[in-house]
Amino acid sequence: MKRIGKPIFFIVAAFIFVFTTLAFTGLHTTYGDKTTTYVKGAGDIRWGIDIRGGVDVTFTPSEGIDATEEQMNAATETLKQRMVSLNITDYEVYTDVQKDRIIVRFPWKEGEESFDPEAAIAELGETALLTFRKGAETDEEGVPTGEVLFEGGHVNKAEALYGPVTDGGSNEYFVSLELDDEAAKIFADATGSMVGTSDTISIWMDNTMVSNATVNAAITDGKAIITSGGSFTREDVEGLANKINAGNLPFKLETETYSTITPTLGQGALAAMTLAGVIAFVLICVFMIVMYRVQGIIISIALLGQVGGMIAAISGFIPGINSFTMTIPGIAGIILAIGMGVDANVITAERIKEELRNGKSIDGAVNAGFERGFTAIFDGNITNVIVAVILMGAFGSSDNFFAQILSPVFGFFGFATEGSVFSFGYTLLVGVVLNFVFGVLATRLMTKSLSRFKWFRKPALYGGGLAK
Amino acid sequence: MNLKSFDFLGIKKYTLTASAILMGLIIACALIFGVLLNVQFSGGTIVTYTYTGTIDEAAVKEAAETALQKSVSVNTKKGVNNLDSFEIVLNEKEGISADAQGKLTDEITKTFADNDVKLLSNSTVDPIIGMEFFAKSLVAIALAAVLIVIYVAFRFKRISGWSSGVMALMALLHDAIVVFGVFVIFRIPLDFNFVAVILTILGYSINDTIIIYDRMRENQRLYSDLSRTVLVNRSIGETLSRTINTTLTTIAAIAVICVVAVVCHVESILSFAFPLLIGMISGTYSTIFVACPLWTIWQDHKAKRSPKKAFAKSAR
Numbered sequence: 135m136k137r138i139g140k141p142i143f144f145i146v147a148a149f150i151f152v153f154t155t156l157a158f159t160g161l162h163t164t165y166g167d168k169t170t171t172y173v174k175g176a177g178d179i180r181w182g183i184d185i186r187g188g189v190d191v192t193f194t195p196s197e198g199i200d201a202t203e204e205q206m207n208a209a210t211e212t213l214k215q216r217m218v219s220l221n222i223t224d225y226e227v228y229t230d231v232q233k234d235r236i237i238v239r240f241p242w243k244e245g246e247e248s249f250d251p252e253a254a255i256a257e258l259g260e261t262a263l264l265t266f267r268k269g270a271e272t273d274e275e276g277v278p279t280g281e282v283l284f285e286g287g288h289v290n291k292a293e294a295l296y297g298p299v300t301d302g303g304s305n306e307y308f309v310s311l312e313l314d315d316e317a318a319k320i321f322a323d324a325t326g327s328m329v330g331t332s333d334t335i336s337i338w339m340d341n342t343m344v345s346n347a348t349v350n351a352a353i354t355d356g357k358a359i360i361t362s363g364g365s366f367t368r369e370d371v372e373g374l375a376n377k378i379n380a381g382n383l384p385f386k387l388e389t390e391t392y393s394t395i396t397p398t399l400g401q402g403a404l405a406a407m408t409l410a411g412v413i414a415f416v417l418i419c420v421f422m423i424v425m426y427r428v429q430g431i432i433i434s435i436a437l438l439g440q441v442g443g444m445i446a447a448i449s450g451f452i453p454g455i456n457s458f459t460m461t462i463p464g465i466a467g468i469i470l471a472i473g474m475g476v477d478a479n480v481i482t483a484e485r486i487k488e489e490l491r492n493g494k495s496i497d498g499a500v501n502a503g504f505e506r507g508f509t510a511i512f513d514g515n516i517t518n519v520i521v522a523v524i525l526m527g528a529f530g531s532s533d534n535f536f537a538q539i540l541s542p543v544f545g546f547f548g549f550a551t552e553g554s555v556f557s558f559g560y561t562l563l564v565g566v567v568l569n570f571v572f573g574v575l576a577t578r579l580m581t582k583s584l585s586r587f588k589w590f591r592k593p594a595l596y597g598g599g600l601a602k
Numbered sequence: 603m604n605l606k607s608f609d610f611l612g613i614k615k616y617t618l619t620a621s622a623i624l625m626g627l628i629i630a631c632a633l634i635f636g637v638l639l640n641v642q643f644s645g646g647t648i649v650t651y652t653y654t655g656t657i658d659e660a661a662v663k664e665a666a667e668t669a670l671q672k673s674v675s676v677n678t679k680k681g682v683n684n685l686d687s688f689e690i691v692l693n694e695k696e697g698i699s700a701d702a703q704g705k706l707t708d709e710i711t712k713t714f715a716d717n718d719v720k721l722l723s724n725s726t727v728d729p730i731i732g733m734e735f736f737a738k739s740l741v742a743i744a745l746a747a748v749l750i751v752i753y754v755a756f757r758f759k760r761i762s763g764w765s766s767g768v769m770a771l772m773a774l775l776h777d778a779i780v781v782f783g784v785f786v787i788f789r790i791p792l793d794f795n796f797v798a799v800i801l802t803i804l805g806y807s808i809n810d811t812i813i814i815y816d817r818m819r820e821n822q823r824l825y826s827d828l829s830r831t832v833l834v835n836r837s838i839g840e841t842l843s844r845t846i847n848t849t850l851t852t853i854a855a856i857a858v859i860c861v862v863a864v865v866c867h868v869e870s871i872l873s874f875a876f877p878l879l880i881g882m883i884s885g886t887y888s889t890i891f892v893a894c895p896l897w898t899i900w901q902d903h904k905a906k907r908s909p910k911k912a913f914a915k916s917a918r
Contacts, residue, residue, distance in 0.1 A: 184870075192731060235731075251724075252704035259700070390697035390728035396721060403868045410862035410871075414855035421851045462874065463798035469859075469878075470802045473852040474809060477844075480851070481813065484844040510816035513757055514809035520753060521746045521805050528742040540745075555739070558798050562805070 142583035146576055147435050154442030157451055174450045180224075181241075182461030182557065185404050187397035188241035189251045193259055193387040195234055201385065203231045209387060210236055216258050226459075236387070242397050251394040259387035264289070264378055266317075268324065270336040270346045278338050283324055288317035292378035294371040299361050307366040309375050311358045318356025326352035344374060407465060415441065418476060426483045428595040432580045433479040436572045440475045443568040444468055448561065464557030467522075471565020474515060478573035482507040483596070486581075490593045499596075500585050504578050511574060515566045522566065525559030606839040611831050614895035621776060621892055628783035637786055640793035643736040645729025647692040649703065651710060652685045653717040659688070662710070666690045669709035670702055687722055697726040739797045743778075746801070747771055750808055760819050765900045770811045773885075773893035777807045780884040784877040795874040802878060806852075807885030810845070811893050817841050830901050834894050849886045856882060 160175020171178065183190055193213065195201045201209070210229045213236060217225050225240040238258070264286025271279050291312040299308055313321055324335065328349040336346040337360060345360040360374065418437065423430035445451070448458040458464075486503030494502060527540035584590050641648050663676045670692075678688040690706070692698065698706075703724060711719050751767035758766040781803055785792055817837040821828065828836070856879045863872035 192728070194728075250704070251721075252700045252707065255700035256704065389700050391726060391731050392697075392700065393723070393725040393727075394721070395723045402866060403870055406862050406866040406868045406871060407859075409866075410859040413862065414858040417854055417858060418851055421847075421854065425847060462870065463794060466795075466798045466802050466874065466878070469856070470805050473806060473848075473855070476851050477809065477813075477848045480844050480848045484841075484847065487843075488840070506820070509820075510813045513754075513812045513816060517750050517753060517808045517812065518805045520749045521801055524742055524746045524749070525801065528738060528745075555794060555797055558801060 138579055138582035138586070140583055140586050143580045146579050146583075150435055150439035150442070150572075150576065153446075154438050157442040157446040157449070160449070160451070176445050176449060179445070179449045180459050181404065182459045182464070183239060183241055183395055184461050186241055187395045188239065189255065189392065189394045190239045191237070191255050191258070191389050191392035193236040193238065193389055196386045196388050199234075199385045201234050205385070206231050206234060206236070209385075213238060213258055213387075220254055220257065222254070255389055255392060259389055265338045266321075267336050267338060268328075268333065270334055270343060272341075276341055278336070278341065278343070280336060283320050283335070284313075284317040286378060288314050289378055290314050292375040294368070294375040296368070299359060304364070306361065306364045307368055307371040309360040309371050309378070311360065311378070313356040313358065315356070318354075321356065321358065322352060322354040325349045326354075403462070418472075422476075422479070426487075426596065428584065428590055429483045429486065429581065432577055432584065433476075433483065435580065436479065436577045437472070437475055439576055440472065440565075440568045440572040443572065444471070444561065444565060447564040447568075458560060459557060460561075461557045463555055464561045467558040467561030468565060470518070471562055471569065474518065474565065475569050475573045477514070478507075478511045478569055479577055481510055482574075482577065486596055490596060496585050496591050496593065496596075499593075500581055504574075504581075508574065511569070515569055518562055518566050522559045522563035525555055526563065529556040529559070606842055608835075608839065610835050610838045610890055611895055611898055614891070614898070617891035618895055621888070624783075625776065625779050628779055628786065631783065632786045635786065635789075638789060638791035639732075639736070640791040641725050641727045641732065642793045643727075643732045644695055645697065645727045645732035646695040647698050647703075647724075647726040648689050649706060649724045649726075650687050650689040650722040651707075651719050652687045652722045653714065653719045654686065655717050657688060657714060657717050661713070662688055662690065665709050665713040666706060669706045670698065672698075685722070695729050697728045736792075743797070743800055743804070746804060747774060750774075750804075754808075754812070754815070758815050758819055760822055761815060762897075762901065765897060765904075766815055769893045769897040769900065770808060770815070772896055773811055773888035774804055774807055776888040776892050777803050777881055777884045781877050781881040784880045788876075790873045790877070795870075796877075799874060799877045799881060803881035803885055806882055807888060810885055810889040813844065814838055814841055814889055814894065830898055834898055838890055838894060845886060845890070849882070853879060853882055 156173060156175070158176045160171060160178060161173035162175075163170050163172070182188075193209070195205075195209075206229055210227055214225075214227060217223075217238070217240065222240045225238060227239075228237040229235075230237070265278070266283045266285075267278055267280035268283060269280035273279050289311050293310045293312075294307065295310050296307050297305055299306060328335070329352055332348060334346050334348050337344050347361070366374075415437070419430075419434040421430075422433045422437075426433060448460050448464070450458070482503050485507040486499050489499035489502045489506075490496075523536050524540065527536035527538075657678065659676045659678055663674060666674045666676065673693045675691050675693060676688055677691070678686070680686055690710075703726070707721055751771050753767075754770050755763035755767035757763075778800055781796075781799055784790070785796055790796075814837055817840055818833060821833055821837055821840075825833075856875055859875040860872060860879055863869075863875055
């Protein structure tokens with residue numbers, strides 16, 4: 135076996151301390167008001183809605199409608215646009231084309247006291263079938279009866295603007311529309327025949343009239359505006375333009391499945407979890423040091439590195455690995471992984487003790503301990519990889535690698551993404567990798583290096599002389 | 603008495619009987635008292651509000667039924683997460699629209715204006731989606747279990763792979779039932795946390811079993827003339843200090859989480875950490891007192907039927 139140099143212990147230990155500190159604090163610089171984040175720390179972890187509160191909604195087309203793939207995708211786009219217009223940017227959207235479901239998740243808005251999740255959900259799912267009609271007549275139930283000229287899908291772009299709508303007129307808020315060729319032609323014909331009459335062209339959002347105007351001149355360039363004679367506010371026109379832009383939904387989206395969690399519920403849990411984590415970690419270190427002496431100190435350092443690695447993997451510390459949404463089951467995955475890390479170290483330490491009792495020298499015992507302990511650690515961890523991979527395949531979004539492999543099994547269920555269980559799989563998988571890096575490699579390097587110092591060559595320091 | 607040379611298999615009659623009785627009791631409890639499913643699985647609607655002062659359940663029920671036009675039941679909870687709250691549960695297993703839920707919130711906050719009522723959480727799930735997710739979770743757990751058995755069978759060929767895998771699975775089943783029992787007996791509704799706990803225990807327990815199997819594999823290679831009972835007892839004994847130390851450490855850590863959850867009144871963590879704690883204890887127990895004895899019995903049985911095929915001192 136290759137001999138490990140004496141300085142290795144200090145190098146590995148120093149690396150772990152620096153790495154873990156960085157993983158917790160991150161690296162930020164503040165210049166004036168602007169904070170630049172070079173490396174993300176524990177503070178940048180994105181907590182799932184089960185911890186920090188938020189909304190989780192599954193939208194489905196109203197009953198009896200079998201939407202096509204294009205329609206589902208259009209609906210998804212619509213939802214995204216509407217979320218942006220509601221000022222919700224930190225959202226996740228998953229579309230299940232087969233089962234006609236769109237899953238939307240967004241956190242409670244920061245510092246928002248009066249956020250009304252029900253109103254937001256209702257607004258997101260609103261139908262927005264936009265029609266341009268001749269006349270503004272309705273039947274008794276308020277359903278418009280005028281001849282439909284064209285639908286909202288023919289509007290290329292709607293924009294909220296502020297300025298004069300007639301030459302020399304006063305400034306006002308209005309919406310400008312750009313029509314596609316087909317609609318432009320229809321619009322030109324219709325307006326051409328209506329100039330000078332008292333007939334109107336009206337615009338309807340479902341059964342709500344948003345505009346009704348007489349025709350002053352034939353409009354042939356496919357550009358139209360919606361004005362109110364000065365009574366529109368900025369919010370009005372922005373909302374209207376958004377609705378028209380997003381308003382190509384051919385069906386209503388219904389919400390039979392959704393949950394909202396307010397931040398009050400989550401924050402208590404997070405604080406308690408952090409406190410428990412710190413106490414549990416200290417307790418584990420004390421246990422290790424009492425039982426395994428010098429080896430216990432090494433184990434504590436390695437476990438520290440493992441916790442740091444865990445934080446790094448979920449906060450987006452490592453370039454190329456995106457930050458990850460952390461949920462309560464995700465924390466369970468960390469607990470299991472850390473438990474496995476403790477176990478890997480205990481297996482090795484016990485093995486070293488055992489070999490010492492059998493009369494081996496320090497070097498021989500250390501070597502044998504790591505070598506013979508490894509098969510058990512390896513097999514135990516690989517079984518956890520199996521669990522992790524299945525979870526990531528079953529509950530991840532359908533385009534991830536594991537989901538593709540497992541699609542013959544889980545394809546049947548539709549993909550009903552459950553982010554919280556997915557994160558259990560993710561943290562467990564990362565934890566297993568870290569087990570090999572810290573629990574096996576780092577401990578081995580540190581132990582072998584330290585065991586070359588004269589002061590550390592007493593079996594009792596490894597708990598060797600203690601147990602019967 | 604030296605624990606390491608204790609005859610673990612010698613008490614297998616008692617331990618296996620005890621486990622069988624426990625399994626029977628848990629299943630009986632589940633059948634008698636029923637299994638609670640969280641709306642995440644069963645479908646349905648639960649809306650929870652926090653309030654201050656005192657509130658009359660019947661009045662809440664009346665206000666909610668007026669707003670929703672549906673029959674509901676109301677439970678108040680004291681001091682969960684340091685807040686007093688009441689939950690409104692729809693009696694029919696169905697979801698409600700966001701509109702309806704908005705109306706409910708308006709009605710409740712209006713009726714109980716003096717109680718500072720605030721929405722705490724809401725969960726409404728379409729029964730079809732709920733059951734689908736539940737089924738998917740069970741399939742995921744089953745598939746994980748099957749793959750684990752295959753992996754164990756492959757890696758532990760030396761100690762009769764398939765029976766090792768199947769007996770490890772029996773131990774896993776034992777632990778899963780124990781965890782299930784905790785949910786049933788403490789009336790905790792099964793939810794995503796249940797799935798997470800089961801999976802954690804699966805990973806923890808199989809690891810435990812593998813550690814002992816690993817030692818059996820090694821001892822078999824070193825001393826191929828050991829009898830089955832001696833081999834198993836010796837392997838359990840040699841790994842015993844590891845078993846005890848790891849178990850103590852991890853259980854102490856989870857116990858800390860439980861205590862903090864109780865002290866801080868965080869019900870959501872307790873309903874997760876407590877079953878985990880019991881499951882871990884079961885996981886350690888089942889390895890030594892379920893998987894290993896069953897493996898031995900199975901091998902003895904095989905030896906009787908066809909001595910050649912059985913894994914025994916003459917094997918190899």
